[in-house]
Amino acid sequence: MPFTRLGLSPALVHAAREHGFLAPTPIQTAAIPLVLQGRDVRAQAQTGSGKTAAFALPLLQRVQQAARAGEKPRRLRALVLVPTRELAAQVGATLRDICEHIAEPLKIVVAVGGVSINPQMLRLRGGADIVVATPGRLLDLVDHNALKLADVATLVLDEADRLLDLGFADELDRILALLPATRQNLCFSATFPPAVQKLTDALLHDPARIDIEPEAARAAQIAQRAIEVDPTRRTALLRQLILENGWRQVLVFVASKNAADNLADKLYRAGIDAAPFHGELSQGRREQVLADFKAARWQVVVATDVAARGIDIAQLPVVVNYDLPRSPTDYVHRIGRTGRAGEAGVAISFVSAATEAHFRLIEKRQQQRVPRERIAGFEPLDTAPASVSDPDGTGGIKGKRKSKKDKLREAAGKT
Numbered sequence: 001m002p003f004t005r006l007g008l009s010p011a012l013v014h015a016a017r018e019h020g021f022l023a024p025t026p027i028q029t030a031a032i033p034l035v036l037q038g039r040d041v042r043a044q045a046q047t048g049s050g051k052t053a054a055f056a057l058p059l060l061q062r063v064q065q066a067a068r069a070g071e072k073p074r075r076l077r078a079l080v081l082v083p084t085r086e087l088a089a090q091v092g093a094t095l096r097d098i099c100e101h102i103a104e105p106l107k108i109v110v111a112v113g114g115v116s117i118n119p120q121m122l123r124l125r126g127g128a129d130i131v132v133a134t135p136g137r138l139l140d141l142v143d144h145n146a147l148k149l150a151d152v153a154t155l156v157l158d159e160a161d162r163l164l165d166l167g168f169a170d171e172l173d174r175i176l177a178l179l180p181a182t183r184q185n186l187c188f189s190a191t192f193p194p195a196v197q198k199l200t201d202a203l204l205h206d207p208a209r210i211d212i213e214p215e216a217a218r219a220a221q222i223a224q225r226a227i228e229v230d231p232t233r234r235t236a237l238l239r240q241l242i243l244e245n246g247w248r249q250v251l252v253f254v255a256s257k258n259a260a261d262n263l264a265d266k267l268y269r270a271g272i273d274a275a276p277f278h279g280e281l282s283q284g285r286r287e288q289v290l291a292d293f294k295a296a297r298w299q300v301v302v303a304t305d306v307a308a309r310g311i312d313i314a315q316l317p318v319v320v321n322y323d324l325p326r327s328p329t330d331y332v333h334r335i336g337r338t339g340r341a342g343e344a345g346v347a348i349s350f351v352s353a354a355t356e357a358h359f360r361l362i363e364k365r366q367q368q369r370v371p372r373e374r375i376a377g378f379e380p381l382d383t384a385p386a387s388v389s390d391p392d393g394t395g396g397i398k399g400k401r402k403s404k405k406d407k408l409r410e411a412a413g414k415t
């Protein structure tokens with residue numbers, strides 16, 4: 001189905017084409033007509049499937065229509081909330097790029113924390129048509145009287161489940177209280193875990209539900225590998241994999257900011273161009289690292305989950321879970337950084353005896369078993385957990401298992 005059949009104006013179809021979007025993706029085909037009708041929408045579609053344009057194109061059209069209908073221009077008509085600064089920049093850039101190709105350009109402002117508020121306040125002088133923001137900075141701007149939310153006709157929550165979970169609860173409540181009660185609400189994500197179901201139900205009014213493809217099917221498109229390795233050998237294994245496979249761009253996920261710094265440092269000292277990426281870096285540094293990584297100037301970026309949502313790196317070939325993610329939902333988003341827009345991708349997870357049970361939970365949720373592999377020279381010395389086999393007879397209780405030294409002694413005794 002071509003874009004023209006979805007109800008978009010010829011000008012926007014032209015703009016989409018100029019932007020490189022010749023035909024709509026399935027999520028765009030499903031969502032665009034509904035958004036244009038003014039419906040509330042809860043849309044679930046795979047990572048990298050074109051969700052941004054699915055709301056961006058009809059949003060631009062609706063804001064344009066409001067401006068043409070004689071409404072005062074630059075009254076903030078649409079608010080797009082996103083959980084990370086990088087995603088805000090990316091969504092803002094998509095909106096602006098499309099806008100460049102339409103006759104009556106709209107004013108789009110990106111508002112994120114971690115950088116001075118003053119330039120954003122200046123940008124907002126005289127109003128804006130669409131604001132793309134992270135929740136905290138949006139509230140700061142409201143507190144500074146730099147913008148008002150009273151005219152927002154459409155609210156978009158991109159990565160909605162992340163915005164609706166506990167970390168953003170207070171900020172989101174405050175924002176919702178500032179918005180007009182009657183408005184269009186759009187929730188987009190690749191995942192809607194059961195915990196946020198009630199919250200989406202409460203937010204959305206008679207929503208149209210779009211489920212493009214179960215995330216499990218998408219995950220199946222990404223080649224998933226699980227390598228058994230003891231925690232202490234992971235850095236050496238990662239280095240070997242990078243060198244052996246000649247990977248030019250690898251996104252490695254770890255559990256903490258410290259771990260990101262340490263691992264990037266170790267790799268760097270081992271001759272691999274690696275940089276850390278996490279929430280404690282300055283915003284300027286974060287942007288630089290991401291831009292350099294996208295331009296393939298960094299070979300490896302070692303990141304926390306701040307990089308797991310939404311970020312679009314074209315043709316990123318490999319994602320590595322050096323530390324496993326906390327939840328199956330995070331796993332979906334992390335591995336979704338590769339294999340985007342139909343490209344091939346590989347996601348590798350390091351699994352140890354201690355994390356085997358957790359990885360099985362992840363497999364169960366996505367209904368896919370990932371065969372365990374061992375790499376010569378990196379075979380784990382720790383035994384498998386109790387539920388697979390319980391050679392120690394300890395029931396897998398921590399502290400009761402044989403230590404690595406014990407096992408080495410045993411092995412040496414046998415030979």
Ligand code: AMP
Pocket residue numbers: 020021022023024025028047048049050051052053310312314340341
């Ligand atoms: P998103 O899921 O919005 O992050 O999009 C994933 C990737 O698909 C981005 O690189 C987009 O530029 C690209 N994309 C989105 N929609 C289309 C389309 N209709 N045709 C071609 N590429 C698209």
